[in-house]
Amino acid sequence: MSKHDPKVILRQITDYALRAQELCAQNKLPAILTDWHKRMAFERVMEVLG
Numbered sequence: 001m002s003k004h005d006p007k008v009i010l011r012q013i014t015d016y017a018l019r020a021q022e023l024c025a026q027n028k029l030p031a032i033l034t035d036w037h038k039r040m041a042f043e044r045v046m047e048v049l050g
Contacts, residue, residue, distance in 0.1 A: 013049065020045045 023032070023042055032038045 016045050016048045020049065 023038065023045065027038060032042050
């Protein structure tokens with residue numbers, strides 16, 4: 001059995017989902033793909049959510 005608290009995990013998922021929404025709302029896809037900082041940030045958010 002995992003020792004991770006489900007409430008903490010759900011809070012982290014919510015936080016990362018909100019970050020992904022913010023990133024997408026502030027940038028168009030071409031901007032994310034051409035700026036490596038934005039691309040890596042988006043990839044990391046997707047990694048955590050996955």
